[in-house]
Amino acid sequence: MFLKNTVVHKILLFFSLYFFTSSYSQEKNKTVLLSKALDSISKKYDVFFTYNPTIVKGKKINSVIFSTTSLQASIQKIKTLTSYEIDYLGNSYYVLYKPQTNIASKNKEKFIIDTTTTRIKQKIDTENYITLKGIVLASENFPLKRATILENDTKNGTTTSNDGSFTLKLIKNNPITVTYIGYDAQIIKSQKEFLKIILKSGVQLDEVQIIGSRNNHRKKADSPVATDIVNINKVTNKSDLIDVNQLLQYSIPSFNATKQSGSDGADHIVPASYRGLGPDQTLVLINGKRRHQASLVNLYGTRGRGNSGTDLNTIPTSAIKRIEVLKDGASAQYGSDAIAGVINLVLKDTTDLVDINTTFGFYNASNNKDSSKKGVDGLTYKTDLNYGLKILKNGFVNISTEIISKDHTFRQGTNTRQNYGDAALKSNSIFLNSEIPISPKIKFYANGGYSDRNTEAFAFTRKKESERNVIDIYPNGFNPLITSDISDKSISAGIKGNYKNWNVDFSNTYGVNNFHYFIKNTLNATLLENSPTEFDAGGHQLSQNTVNLDFQKNFSYILKGMNIAFGLEHRKENYQIFSGEEASYSSYDINGDVVTPLTPVSDLITLNSVVRPRGSQGFPGYSPSNEVNESRTNFSFYLDSEFDFSEKWMLATALRYEHYSDFGSTLNSKLATRFKILPYANIRSSFSTGFRAPSLAQIYYNLKFTNYIGNEPVESFLIANNDPITEQFGIHQLKEEKAFNYSLGLALNLNKNLNITIDSYHIAIKDRIILSGNFDATTLNLDIQNVQFFANGVNTSTYGIDFKTNWEKQFNKSKLSIGFYGNINEMTIDKINNQNLNQEVFFGTRERYFLIASAPKHKFTLNTNFQKEMFNINLNLTRFSSVELIDWQISEDLINFNNSPLERINAATDFYKAKYTLDLHFGHKISKNITFQIGVNNLFNTYPTIQGNDTDSGGLWDAVQMGSSGSFYYSKLQFKF
Incomplete structure (x- = not known):
């Protein structure tokens, strides 16, 4: 056992910081956007607000509502601090509106809960709405399926189908934002009858990553530690690299996989290292879960002599969507082996495509x-072959061999x-990745x-x-x-x-x-x-x-x-x-x-x-x-x-x-x-x-x-x-x-x-x-x-x-x-x-x-x-x-x-x-x-x-x-x- 006296001080310091920041956030008096306040209440109390985004755009409210301990008290404070009314529609849905457009008295707005999509379709004067149709393409002119189209300042949105097409009903003159992982987002203001949207491939993926931060809102660019993301399709489409070690060797400067010869077992499992440390001093994850090491310990005449590393080449490159590399020590986050850093292999989730x-x-x-x-x-x-099959609405099974x-x-x-010389090799592998919804909130x-x-x-x-x-x-x-x-x-x-x-x-x-x-x-x-x-x-x-x-x-x-x-x-x-x-x-x-x-x-x-x-x-x-x-x-x-x-x-x-x-x-x-x-x-x-x-x-x-x-x-x-x-x-x-x-x-x-x-x-x-x-x-x-x-x-x-x-x-x-x-x-x-x-x-x-x-x-x-x-x-x-x-x-x-x-x-x-x-x-x-x-x-x-x-x-x-x-x-x- 080795627990130093400073441990107690670390724990006290950590929890002091936590409670201080919590108290500070509740007591500090500042304003926030009303839309943000509504989103926060929605997450806190598991309810939903619907409203016309144009009437709340730019409106701010005092942050004192964040200290409220009940939903009803929060709603009452919004009504007190603003000129808006809030009515309960049932099924945890609320509507926010200005009193002069009260839908109960003028019968101009009607709200219907669509149980098949679990969202509200708001009908306010049909002449104020438009139905957009279009297609989203990559710069290489192939369709992007599952691209996201969101109506700005609302929760209204949709995703593209397998052929890249979409249909979305939204408020007239309200812009939309189109996003797809690995491509630059576009804000579209034009509302033609049919839109052809071409997304350009981004220089750097700026997406929520799995390693380095457990914050599912944290993007790569905002991370407090250095990370690299290797897009497998981009790398393999411009190289001959046939295994993961080779791929990382030429994509990550501080990664080295040295092929051995005359070194017994190390001729068969290549010892790889990161930042010059041992093969066992870098933790490997698959979809964020710890990967087991190889049973081989490197002995005679090898790099990583005396170490046991993870055999990355047991995973077919055709199964990998991207590789995330955390370039920082992370034992406090992930445990043993993460001294040099962490390599996370994210598996493919594509469907209805044979590659x-x-x-x-x-x-x-x-x-x-x-x-x-x-x-x-x-x-x-x-x-190699990769094929994905759609399961239910949002589920999939993706298989690679x-x-x-x-x-x-x-x-x-x-x-x-x-x-x-190099050893001869015959290898066969198969890998599966799947996700199946059990309920709207459980997978x-x-x-x-x-x-x-x-x-x-x-x-x-x-x-x-x-x-x-x-x-x-x-x-x-x-x-x-x-x-x-x-x-x-x-x-x-x-x-x-x-x-x-x-x-x-x-x-x-x-x-x-x-x-x-x-x-x-x-x-x-x-x-x-x-x-x-x-x-x-x-x-x-x-x-x-x-x-x-x-x-x-x-x-x-x-x-x-x-x-x-x-x-x-x-x-x-x-x-x-x-x-x-x-x-x-x-x-x-x-x-x-x-x-x-x-x-x-x-x-x-x-x-x-x-x-x-x-x-x-x-x-x-x-x-x-x-x-x-x-x-x-x-x-x-x-x-x-x-x-x-x-x-x-x-x-x-x-x-x-x-x-x-x-x-x-x-x-x-x-x-x-x-x-x-x-x-x-x-x-x-x-x-x-x-x-x-x-x-x-x-x-x-x-x-x-x-x-x-x-x-x-x-x-x-x-x-x-x-x-x-x-x-x-x-x-x-x-x-x-x-x-x-x-x-x-x-x-x-x-x-x-x-x-x-x-x-x-x-x-x-x-x-x-x-x-x-x-x-x-x-x-x-x-x-x-x-x-x-x-x-x-x-x-x-x-x-x-x-x-x-x-x-x-x-x-x-x-x-x-x-x-x-x-x-x-x-x-x-x-x-x-x-x-x-x-x-x-x-x-x-x-x-x-x-x-x-x-x-x-x-x-x-x-x-x-x-x-x-x-x-x-x-x-x-x-x-x-x-x-x-x-x-x-x-x-x-x-x-x-x-x-x-x-x-x-x-x-x-x-x-x-x-x-x-x-x-x-x-x-x-x-x-x-x-x-x-x-x-x-x-x-x-x-x-x-x-x-x-x-x-x-x-x-x-x-x-x-x-x-x-x-x-x-x-x-x-x-x-x-």
Whole structure:
């Protein structure tokens, strides 16, 4: 348990602020628009007012009515303070009018409740009304269904049908406002018999978002914290990106998904990071609900070493409507893992539209010494489909499916790794999103999906003469294949509705990720020529069940608006390691029996006096001694509030308490503010504390495996954190990582064509969990040479700036868009918590370089898009920063470097120069329903700086963010009908 004394002060300060602002709003004497007062009373007492908007336009009333505790008292004060009358019509409806137009006496107005639409149609002198008809189109001339048309200063409105058409009865000469998400709103004053309204695509989505604020009236531009919104249709229509990681890599400057090669499981699930922090320090949500992590913990030679991230690629891009990225620490709002920020994937909700995309592509394979593999490789096929079906009046079911096939890429390898390149992949996935109304105020919703991926990656080469090879099986040595079957399942269901103006949401979300290894083109050297060449090596699984109950209400009559949200969450996690077949992990003696501690040394199978290693080569299987089945629970409570003190200044606060069954409790807080210094300029800032709970994999993962150190195979044992052996090394039970986040930003919307955002941040993390180096274990009698373990090993500080500039210009029949955005980032290691252990072994120079390299110094992107009628061309120029890594020469004896540590470190430092890549995409809208696109990523076939033979990956490059596969050429065909 750790609850500091300052916690009580935080709580008292928060509630003092709440009651002060409430009292202040009730006592302050000011005027508000009468229409706003009526809206506030409607929300407060769940009633409805109808009136002719022209008679109340611009009328104001003293705000003293907000302090009234009853509906009738409020109505009486309006009548007293104004010249209006209010009559009750029944069914919670009231009519407001001037006495001289009393409808009861003159019989000129009649009100009818339309039960089929749940609104009142007001008939006052039919000659004063007009019926408008029209159609709403996008600038690309396709209809916008569900666009909203509202009569100004009233609640009267409608939405467009599937063909974009609408009909609306309204008061003559009263303007209408037409809006659609992602497009600039239009105010229409003309009242022709038929209107053709064309909405232009906005430079930046300015819509109510799900993350960062629980205020359902808060727009992106007015948020006190920085956010990015990625519109999937816009991105995929001008790129070849086939998965979510790729999409974010080129859309969010501080997001990096580095493809690994020769890194066991990380070849199959790409470790992604945000702002240079660990893959598990960014929280992922689906429609605002917590997404489960992958069961894989990254181990050998990877970015995010020692971390378990969320596998974003299990969700088909065809299922995603937009991606919201909260660029701020948010543990106080959302709990563990939100140290770096939050990524929320919002699923599609379209109906009556079939959307089919097919992509074919390949890589330029000229960079390969093997002439048989030159030309093209990495053949990629992708087909996805999305279809939505309308359910009842406002409900829907939207289904997406995706099939991907990708072959290996082969790039220049070394003597230790002949087959270097990206893993092959076959993937199938299906995802569903639905919402069904139960009543006018209650909806049932559900989403979830299933993903199955089969991946295949080459391990390091086993040489012909090695004790790891059996010449009778592989006369020339062999390249083991690590293959996997990764299945991912999830389902989230809930009920949300409105009760006395409180929005209530109750949900249950379950997810499970299963990673099963199958090792092929391999052998167990101790079985000699009798060895199988394929093994079931076992695997691991992580499941998570989360129950949420959330409440939210907006008090528009307090200050300029106050929003309160609070909720409860209960989460249960389970982590398992399951064993493979016996031959995948065992060693056998000359009699064919499994080797045990009692087996005589003379019975061990050797080659040239060297004992042959156990298990399947490439990846040894999990044994029964590795098996794990552990669970934990977590309970949390949060309180989230926002105060709009004026139209210029707002303040947001959050407080969250969490209790974990395995390590204790934590309390985190957040304070954020936004101030409008000019009508087009906002300053925003925040401070928050955060945490990340150690994952179950970090606590319980254990495995004996072959580690390549200095190109030499070494038998290592990764010991579980709760193993008594870790105590012998002075390593204690893992505790949570603690963070402090600071941010300061500026948002400029200079005009409808240009907006600029600049946001700086500082993230300090204490007790980051790392995977240690290899300690000598020869004295432990464990049949291994080295041991390593997870520990709260380092404190780090990360500083950076995100910036984004978007400009767009509409011409007669064409449009030009230019975007320039980037990230500048720096991480420092403030302290290494090595206790009494050797620091260079615990977290040495090589590991420190790898950690720093996970936070690239910068990434800049310049994007230009030109569209003319049915044609579209897009250029994307990206600069990737330089990177320094330490290769395996650091482990060689100093005698090889003239006994000079400086000479050795210089020789071991691999410097990757900053590089530019240029992407070119061309699209043509063949017809209303068909679009064709061709393009190339990395047009000039740019590669990272070539290194020597001592890289961690076994190739001529280590894994860097720009990738090492070269140019990718593709064509894409899209059908919509």
